C-alpha cells in the first residue's frame with residue numbers, strides 16, 4: 001500500500017522508477033536539499049550585511065556570485081521542483097488516473113534538473129538572476145555566465161516537459177466519470193500554472209540563446225555596441241518572468257485549497273470562484289510584465305498601460321483570500337501544523353500584495369524600485385506565501401509519504417520561528433527600501449537607520465535558519481522513527497477529510 | 509456553489525476593484541504632473557560608467573562624482589551610460605532613472621533648499637556597484 005519508506009526499497013529502484021510517486025519523492029528530496037543550499041547562501045548574505053564593511057565575505061565579486069546563485073537556486077531548484085513534487089504525487093490521484101500521462105517524459109523532466117543545478121552551482125555566475133545585458137554580455141566573467149545560461153536552458157526545457165505532462169494528465173487522462181468542474185482545486189492550480197509555463201517560457205528560452213550568441217560575439221541583439229538594444233532583453237525576460245511568479249504562487253494557493261477546508265472540517269466556500277480566479281490570473285498575468293521597467297525610460301502611456309494591467313490582476317488574488325477566510329469563518333478549525341502554515345501564508349500573501357500595489361502605482365515605484373523594498377516585497381511572496389504553503393503541504397503529505405507522523409511540537413515551533421523571522425526580515429526590508437538602500441550591494445555607508453534595519457533583518461534570518469534546522473531534524477527523524485500514522489485520518493479530524501488513500505496507484 | 513449566499517463576495521470584489529481604480533487614477537494623475545518638465549529647466553548631462561558618475565553642465569563645465577546645483581532652479585538630467593546599465597538615483601528627491609547605453613533618458617528635479625544629498629547607483633552594474641556613489645551639493649541661489 002502507501003507506505004513507501006516503511007517498506008524499504010533499494011534507492012536505485014526509486015531512482016530508476018517512472019512511477020509518479022517515486023518521481024514525486026525524488027523531486028521532493030532534491031528540492032528540500034536545494035532549499036538548504038540556497039538558504040545557506042542567504043544566511044551568508046545576511047551575515048555580511050550585519051555591519052558596514054567586509055564581514056566574512058572577502059570581496060564584492062564573491063558576494064555578487066552568492067546572491068545570484070541564491071536567487072537562481074531558490075526559484076528554479078527549490079520552488080519549482082517542490083511544486084512538481086506535490087503535483088506528481090497528487091494530480092494523477094486527483095484525476096483518478098494510474099500515473100502521469102507520460103511517465104518516461106516525467107522521469108526525464110526530473111533528471112534534467114540535477115545537471116541544470118550542477119551547472120549553476122559549479123559556475124557560480126555573478127550577473128543576478130536576470131542576467132541583464134550588456135553587463136551579461138561584456139562584463140560577466142565566463143565560463144560561469146555561460147554555464148548559468150546552459151543551466152537555465154535545461155531547467156526551462158524541464159519545466160516545459162513537466163507542464164505538458166500535467167496538462168495532458170489533467171485534460172486527457174482524467175477519469176471519464178469526472179467532469180472538469182469536479183477536478184479538485186489543487187489539480188486546477190497545476191493546470192493553470194502549467195498553461196502559463198507553456199505560453200511564457202519559450203520567450204525566455206529564445207532570449208537565452210540570443211544572449212549566448214551575443215556573448216560569443218556573433219550577434220548583437222542586446223549589445224548596443226553592435227546596434228542592439230538591452231531593453232529588448234528586459235521585455236523578453238519579464239514577459240516570461242512576471243507570469244512565472246504566478247506559476248510559483250498558483251500551486252501554493254492550490255495547496256492551501258487542500259489544507260484549509262480539511263482543517264476547517266468544511267468544504268471550500270466556493271470552488272467556482274477558486275477556479276475562476278486561477279484561470280483569470282493566468283490570463284491577466286500576461287498584461288503586466290513591464291511594471292518591472294518603469295525606470296528604463298518608458299513613455300507615460302506605456303507605463304500607464306502596464307500599471308492598469310498589473311492592478312487588473314489584484315481582484316483575482318483577492319478572491320482566493322476571501323475564499324479562505326469564508327471557509328474558516330465560524331468553522332471548527334484544528335490548528336495542526338499544516339493549517340498554521342497555511343493561515344500564516346495567507347496573512348503574508350495579503351501584506352505582500354499590498355506592497356505590490358504600491359510598486360505598481362507608477363510614482364511610488366520610483367521610490368521603491370531596486371531598493372530593499374522590492375527584495376522585501378517578493379520575498380513575502382516567495383518565502384511568506386509560496387514556501388509557507390509548500391512547507392505546510394509537506395507536513396500535510398508527510399504521513400502519506402512515510403506512513404508515519406511528524407513531531408507536532410517541532411512542526412509548530414518551526415512555524416512560529418519562521419513566521420517571526422519572516423516578518424523581521426522582510427517587513428524590515430520594506431522600510432529599509434524607503435530609506436533608500438539599493439539592493440545587490442556588498443557594502444553600504446554607515447547610515448544609522450540602515451545599520452539598525454540590516455541588523456534586525458539579519459537576526460530574523462538567523463531565526464529562520466534555526467527553524468529550518470528543526471524542520472530537517474523533524475523530517476529525518478520522524479520518517480525513520482515517527483509514530484505510525486492512522487492513514488485514514490492521520491490528523492484526527494474525524495470523517496472523510498483526508499485524501500483518498502486507497503486510490504494510491506500500485507507500482508507498475 | 510449551493511448552500512450559501514454569494515453577495516459578500518461580490519461586495520468584496522467590488523471594493524477591491526474600486527480601490528484599484530482609485531490607486532490607478534491617483535498614480536496616473538501624479539505621474540502626469542511630475543513628468544511635466546518646466547520649460548526653463550537647465551540641462552545636465554549625466555554619464556554612468558563603471559563605476560562613477562560624470563556630469564556636464566550647460567556651460568560645458570564637467571564634474572565627476574560630485575554635482576553642484578543651485579536651490580530654486582529646475583534641472584533636467586539627460587542620462588546615458590557608456591558601458592552597462594546603471595540607475596541614477598538621488599533618493600532624497602525621488603530622482604531615479606536608468607542609465608542605459610545607446611539611449612538617453614530624462615528626468616527632472618528642482619532642489620528647494622541648500623544642502624548635501626547622496627547620489628547612488630540603483631541598478632546592478634558589477635564589481636563596485638555597491639560603491640558607485642556621489643554627492644549632490646545644493647548651493648544657495650547665486651542671485
Ligand code: HEM
Pocket residue numbers: 245246248249291292310311314317353355356357359360361365368369370374377378381382
Ligand atoms: C503573486 C505573487 C507575486 C510574486 C511571486 C511576486 C514576485 C515578484 C518578484 C520576484 C519581483 C522582483 C523581481 C526582481 O526585481 O528581482 C516582483 C516585483 C514587483 N512586483 Fe511582485 N510578485 C507577486 C505579486 C505582485 C502583485 C499582486 C503586484 C501588484 C499588484 C506586484 C507588483 C510588483 C511590481 C510592480 C514589481 C516591480 C517592483 C520594482 O522592481 O520596482 N507583484 N514581484
Ligand SMILES: [Cu+2]
Pocket residue numbers: 241242245288289291292
Ligand atoms: Cu511582476
Ligand SMILES: [Cu+2]
Pocket residue numbers: 593594595629630631632633634637638640
Ligand atoms: Cu550600479
